[in-house]
Amino acid sequence: MNIGIIGTGMVGEALATKLVQLGHAVKMGARSATNEKAAAWVKNASGNAKGASHGTFAEAASFGEVVLNCTSGAVSLEALQAAGPEALRGKILIDVANPLGAPDHGLPILGLAGKDSLGEQIQRAFPETRVVKTLNTINVDVMVNPRAIAGGDHALFLCGNDAAAKASVRELLATFGWKEFIDLGDITAARGTESYLPLWLRLMKSLGTAAFNIKVVR
Amino acid sequence: MNIGIIGTGMVGEALATKLVQLGHAVKMGARSATNEKAAAWVKNASGNAKGASHGTFAEAASFGEVVLNCTSGAVSLEALQAAGPEALRGKILIDVANPLGAPDHGLPILGLAGKDSLGEQIQRAFPETRVVKTLNTINVDVMVNPRAIAGGDHALFLCGNDAAAKASVRELLATFGWKEFIDLGDITAARGTESYLPLWLRLMKSLGTAAFNIKVVR
Numbered sequence: 001m002n003i004g005i006i007g008t009g010m011v012g013e014a015l016a017t018k019l020v021q022l023g024h025a026v027k028m029g030a031r032s033a034t035n036e037k038a039a040a041w042v043k044n045a046s047g048n049a050k051g052a053s054h055g056t057f058a059e060a061a062s063f064g065e066v067v068l069n070c071t072s073g074a075v076s077l078e079a080l081q082a083a084g085p086e087a088l089r090g091k092i093l094i095d096v097a098n099p100l101g102a103p104d105h106g107l108p109i110l111g112l113a114g115k116d117s118l119g120e121q122i123q124r125a126f127p128e129t130r131v132v133k134t135l136n137t138i139n140v141d142v143m144v145n146p147r148a149i150a151g152g153d154h155a156l157f158l159c160g161n162d163a164a165a166k167a168s169v170r171e172l173l174a175t176f177g178w179k180e181f182i183d184l185g186d187i188t189a190a191r192g193t194e195s196y197l198p199l200w201l202r203l204m205k206s207l208g209t210a211a212f213n214i215k216v217v218r
Numbered sequence: 219m220n221i222g223i224i225g226t227g228m229v230g231e232a233l234a235t236k237l238v239q240l241g242h243a244v245k246m247g248a249r250s251a252t253n254e255k256a257a258a259w260v261k262n263a264s265g266n267a268k269g270a271s272h273g274t275f276a277e278a279a280s281f282g283e284v285v286l287n288c289t290s291g292a293v294s295l296e297a298l299q300a301a302g303p304e305a306l307r308g309k310i311l312i313d314v315a316n317p318l319g320a321p322d323h324g325l326p327i328l329g330l331a332g333k334d335s336l337g338e339q340i341q342r343a344f345p346e347t348r349v350v351k352t353l354n355t356i357n358v359d360v361m362v363n364p365r366a367i368a369g370g371d372h373a374l375f376l377c378g379n380d381a382a383a384k385a386s387v388r389e390l391l392a393t394f395g396w397k398e399f400i401d402l403g404d405i406t407a408a409r410g411t412e413s414y415l416p417l418w419l420r421l422m423k424s425l426g427t428a429a430f431n432i433k434v435v436r
């Protein structure tokens with residue numbers, strides 16, 4: 001599958017690498033077509049697979065049948081506007097970002113918690129795009145290698161307005177090793193998963209590692 | 219042990235009942251000394267144990283060696299002020315409340331998420347009281363009977379500034395059946411557990427039950 005990655009940070013890089021390793025053709029998009037991090041990723045990734053390329057946000061979005069928003073939450077809307085609604089029309093957009101704000105007591109804070117969510121903001125800004133919010137409740141290493149934690153016996157939340165899009169995303173992420181999906185409903189449930197971040201941050205601090213996740217037990 | 223309960227709602231009633239069943243002397247406090255719900259609780263509870271009594275917020279706080287804030291988060295500070303700083307001085311105050319605000323899309327919202335917490339507000343208002351935030355991430359039935367869910371194999375978060383107070387609270391809650399305590403640090407970690415509520419609410423909606431909890435896996 002052709003996949004576009006919006007963002008060149010740690011999350012974008014890890015997901016892009018995982019996807020080329022799984023045999024997908026991946027274009028990493030940046031603000032500039034000559035972004036050095038994106039170019040370096042292509043150089044490193046091409047040892048593993050032939051599917052790595054890079055370009056602008058718009059080029060990555062146009063390239064992908066599925067597009068992943070891997071930008072920092074504070075700049076996600078701006079980056080996606082640069083990609084353009086035309087390039088994103090009708091496509092599945094996997095929103096991995098969290099709206100982390102300015103640091104407070106050494107930990108980032110959320111600006112939207114409970115009243116709105118980045119996932120909803122993106123869906124409102126791109127009404128013809130099928131936004132699926134997921135992967136935003138775990139560290140990047142857990143995202144791409146869930147079986148490293150308790151054999152994968154822990155939860156991945158997802159939400160979005162389009163049931164078929166959610167089914168496709170589950171199918172894609174199952175190839176990463178994910179097996180416990182919890183569908184939280186429409187995109188407004190992004191309020192739930194984004195609001196979890198302050199607890200995730202406290203857990204990371206308390207456990208001394210980001211290599212953890214939660215499992216829902218009944 | 220003598221225990222004071224601030225609040226006469228479902229949470230206060232369930233915790234008060236559990237505590238008298240465990241052999242503690244419990245005084246349930248209400249705004250008025252003649253509160254009908256508190257009087258009814260005493261009448262029902264006295265079949266199970268002799269330790270049930272009721273009175274004002276101030277009487278319940280004075281009675282307790284340990285005091286539990288079981289009021290609705292929106293009125294907690296007011297209720298605790300009515301109990302009075304004198305009655306709470308030096309005592310352990312277990313804060314079970316969540317700062318749920320006005321309904322939004324059928325689900326309550328949080329007003330403080332990430333920037334402050336009810337736990338911190340209470341600790342600031344009562345600097346000589348040893349506030350321990352806990353039990354606020356599960357439904358009341360799970361609070362008093364954790365072993366009913368996966369044999370108790372799930373997490374109870376707690377936080378507070380006083381290590382000895384946290385140790386006493388763990389000891390008390392172990393008698394309820396709790397076994398997996400996660401100490402998140404000082405009272406500012408209440409931002410983490412209070413911010414989890416929107417996810418808890420979405421999970422409840424999605425699972426169709428409040429009889430669940432999360433387990434942290436590594």
